[in-house]
Amino acid sequence: MTSKISRRAFLKGSITAAGSVAATTSIARAAKSMTREKKEPLATLLDISKCIGCEECVYACREANADKYPEPKKPFPKMYPGRVPVQDWSEKRDVTDRLTPYNWLFIQHASATVNGEAIDLTIPRRCMHCDNPPCVKLCPWGSAKQEDNGLSRIDPDLCLGGSKCKKACPWSIPERQTGVGLYLDLLPPFAGNGVMYKCDRCYNRLEKGEVPACIEACPEDVQTIGPRSEILKKAHALAKEMNGYIYGETENGGTNTIYVSPVPFEQLNKSIEIGKGKPHLNKVKNMMADGTNLAKAMIVAPIAGLAAAFGKFYMSSKEDK
């Protein structure tokens, strides 16, 4: 068989190789046409030393986003199998001490010692709006989206409430409400379970040139919003000034929510109440890093395949001689 290898066959292979290169280029071109012009993401800076825990931000968030809150249909459809949990916050809308589908921002309390003096600190907590958000990138339906201004949000018209985003989120931020959303129109007993909700950093206000409600309402100017590079400069200057610490700059590969505290975050993490709807302040490795590294390895795959085929061709040609 191999003795019949002709120049024609070889040329055909070469043309196919050129085709493969062209295909790779086409994929890159297609990807480019689907991406939008890259802008610098906006980030928020939270100076914990200024926060007095008045909850003005919490109530401003609830007011600004009230029309986005779920209005579930009851009774909920019976779901199979029985282990599928019904998560209903519609009768507990007033809860403000944790994250819920009706409370996208809450205040966490911590006690610490600074220069030998015991102090109480309060920390506004909400979605960190990661640089490379696993909730968005791993959503199987494209229900979660990332805007080029750095915010990530969940589309309530598309989300099926599978809660994968919550499991993928290093801080388990999104919260589910059963009995609402697209799943009700599909196969409610067998697939889906509502819609996931979380802070969308007031995307609609940002579109109008306004700042998020929590920032506007704060009487102590705890939060600042701006281009990420500027926010990081401010955060480092502030941390230097107060001999403090930064959280969010490198967590999960970088986020667009930067906290500055006079107390080490390891210490704060030991003091805050952590649990359901109450995220930690641990160090977080870049959860998407392994995928990014494998993506780079993927470029080698077609080259390896081509090399193997050429190798086999070369060896068989040599044997025939």
Add this chain to the structure above:
Amino acid sequence: MNIAKKTRQTIYGITLFFITLSGFAQMPIFKRYYIADIPGLGWLAKFYVTHMMHYIAAIVLIAFVVYVLFDFMFHRSGMNRITGTGYFKIIILAGLIVSGALMVIKNLPTVYFSHTAVIVLDLAHLGFCMVLLCVSIYSLIRKKTWVS
């Protein structure tokens, strides 16, 4: 059946099995339906693990497809040997690889795809997968080969 052909079929079969399994595991269904509770299958409910598995299986599949394609070009008599089912599966595989490659690019840091593009890619990738599975099962039952 010669050893080379059997090896090719085995590699393709195993890769297709793992890429499909890890692909379906991107949806939160294995935990819900107790499949991840079966001893040895707990990893199916771990999204970062299945994400890695899917990427690794994709690397193997892409390398294998390119190898078979060039091997065929160098050693076989011509394109006219490819059957209708073979051509159909090649088109579907190409669709899967291209849509998958775009999704890998989408998952890179600082890459923003439009929301519509992401939804189209997700649905296209799932659609290609379902069609390939159906055609592969049909080919197995009806003993349809890639080449005559």
